[in-house]
Amino acid sequence: MAKRKKKTRKKKTKQKTAKPAARKSKPIAIELAKKQREISVAEFFEKNRHLLGFDNKKKALLTTIKEAVDNALDACEDAGVLPEISVEIINMSPKPEIKKETDNGQTTLTEEVKKPATQISNGDRFRVIVEDNGPGIVKKQIPNIFAKLLYGSKFHTLKQSRGQQGIGISAAALYGQLTTGRPVRIVSRISPKHPAHYYELKINTKTNEPQIVKENEIKWDKEHGTKIELDLEGTYQKAGQSVDNYLKQTAIVNPHVTLIYTNPIAEQSVFSRVTELLPKEPKAIKPHPYGVELGRLIKILRDTRAHSLSGFLQTEFSRVGSGTAKQICENAALLPTLKPKTLSREQAEKLYEGIQKTRLISPPTDCISPIGAELLEKSLKKELKAEFYCAVSRPPAVYRGNPFQIEVACAYGGEQPAEGTITLLRFANRVPLLYQQGACAITKSVVGTKWSPYGLNQSKRSLPTGPCTMVVHIASVWVPFTSESKEAIAHYPEIIKEIKLALQECGRKLSSYIHKKKKIIAEGKKRDYITTYIPYVSSALRELLKLKAADKEKIEKLLKKILEKKRGVLKDIKVDVSEFEEEFALEKEEDEEKED
């Protein structure tokens, strides 16, 4: 029947093309409308997993860990608990495929039959378990948080935090569900007085609603905290953009965190905290008028509870008092007594322009919680064996009404390779950024800074070279990422300027060290020169003038005196690496940006 219908329809349209006027009677849009329907976020993700950092198996494993750890850290800090987080990855494949390591037979599963490499890579299944000592999650919210995309507490507040949209962990759960068909398992407990709840959850991709597979109360020895366990397809590797490096870098910028990590080949590393002090709790702030775009302004106008425009401006934004509100209204040519909800689009646009015309105080910057130069340097010393360390913390600044703060640290020399570009570690709100280095404002700032005056070689439009690791951290109530996968920072001129200033400050400290070192090396070389070549001068003179052996020795003695008189006492510089711990040593990222 359906077939017949289609046929007749076709005929009709054919006839109608001859008479365009007749088209109006049954527009094609009606046909199209039958196909048009809402797309759920979950469905969207299913097709566009790369947008959230699940492009390939290697990245999927990393992103999953990253989202779970970020959430755990945010939760602990919000609750004022010193974070203690355990991360475990278990290889679930019939035969583990862990790059080189398997060849060494270090795994427990070696008796498994060897399969061709292609087959193995098709079946890289891992189980990820992340457990924290955070505040836990109330029973009612557990399904929403882990099995509903875009559900969270952070999106609507302006506050420095690792997560932003509430999409990450549920996206990881969805990815696991898509690749293994298995639900995500959650255990959470909010206090010793409450029971621990166990959930098995799936996401209904059509409705973006959680689907509870199983739920019950269980015994759990933790007083409070959350544990997430999920299976997914992934690829594990040790070096480069790996989970190992991600966690090591996380330890650098989170000196207050203890991390216990067990990798798929059953190696355990413990990154213990270097400070017992939790970072200053970042405050949530109201948006600054300069940072609000027209669309958002209209939305806030509609949602506000204020009764007048003046009141609206004062209650919904930071840095707006009655005087400023009056001035904005004047500049916008709008009455301060207007009811915000009644403003038309045109009036909203006027208001927007009025805001831009008004001089406003920058937003408060005490809402940012930087690591602090001292702690950053201390934790870098733990991770990296170098000769020289320095760290710089810039005062807070503002881009588009959002406060932010830049911190830069650098470790120079030591066992770092002298050839090749420096290692650049990028962080945003204490989260390491491992991918898309090339697209990031941090990279742009480092490349755009002239390093040769500071003693590092640099060819045009590239990172400097030398035995150096550079850490750049941006803390902000809203870090502007270039994409939802949060891998690169957008190129705001204000941000680039601040990063460059911090780099230059760091560079000045670095250069005084490098130049001192170079001078000493050159001096040593020259002294070597003197002792190496003086015998040639004396032997040549001896041959030319037919001198005796004793004369030759005399010449050598005198020449040495003459030449060394000109040079002072040889100084040396000391290297202090007492704080270095072997266990934490960072591996140089060899295959950085392979897939970019």
Add this chain to the structure above:
Amino acid sequence: MKKKKTKSKGVLPKIKGIANDIYKKILKKKQPELVSPLRSLTNVKYDPKDGYFELLGKKKKRTLTAGTVKTFAQTLKMMVLSKELVEQDDIATKREAYYVSKNWKEARFNTQQESDTVIDDVESMMIVNREQLGFIPEEKGGEVAGKLIVIDQDPDTKRKLKIDCTKFGSGAYSIPISVEHLKFETNAKFILAIETAGMFQRLVKHKYWKKANCILVSMGGVPTRACRRFIRRLSETKKIPVYAFTDGDPYGYFNIYRTLKVGSGNAAHINEYFCVPKAKFIGITPKDIEDYKLPTHPLKEIDIKRAKDALKNDPFVQHHKEWQKAIKKQVASKVRAEQQALAKHGLNFVISDYLPKKLKNPKSWLP
């Protein structure tokens, strides 16, 4: 030949003298120095009466310090080698000298360029010709064809050898590295010194030397010292004029012709003997490029740099207004032309028209 021997003997006392100065300074606990004339265009003057670049008084002093001790040692070692060569009446090519240095362990040269520079330093320090120090260059001296008999001697029997330069067929006589002992017989009217081997071949092939009763010399780029000395001796002893025929570009004008005529800044201490002050330029001038409507190439950046350098720094160009005019014209026209470009008007145009016309009209020459 006699002249050369007496000079060689003079080298030994000079070497000893320099070594002794150094030794005395060391005994006095003072930093020893090596002094040589500064070898660059900024340290030469051009006097048309003498006709060659002469040294001004600027000196280069190399004081022994930690930074210079290696080159200082190398220079002294090179003087030892020279002393041995002269004493044993032997010679070493510059490349051989470089290989000898490989025995010097840490003081050895890493590239021949380094050792060549030190040889040049020793040469100018003593104001002698490097051949007198026993060092000879690798480079060929140039090729000769035409109405000339060169009288050389057999190296073993010391008997006279007469070499007739008309009897090389399509080949040519090769100028030896040392030409002081050569004697000449000729009734040629002029010597034509040619920049490229290609043009030389064409003129030899069509026996231009017979037609014009001349001697053809192929310089093959910038003329070597031997080539310059050969032309100089030939033209002076036989009193015949020399004409240079080069490409129409700054390299042909200043690197080739100017070096032939007045010597180079780098070897200013010996220019007196290694130049041909009476040479005239009959190569492609910027005016010829226009007059003959020659096919051109755009001037390269290096050409323009050379031209500007010559205008600014070259005492020879600064002396001759005609050259300044010509080079300014070329820079303005932005083009250059090669000798072979004359082939546009027929392969033998150069023989039938260009050279005869040029030779007849001294106004078309450049000084």
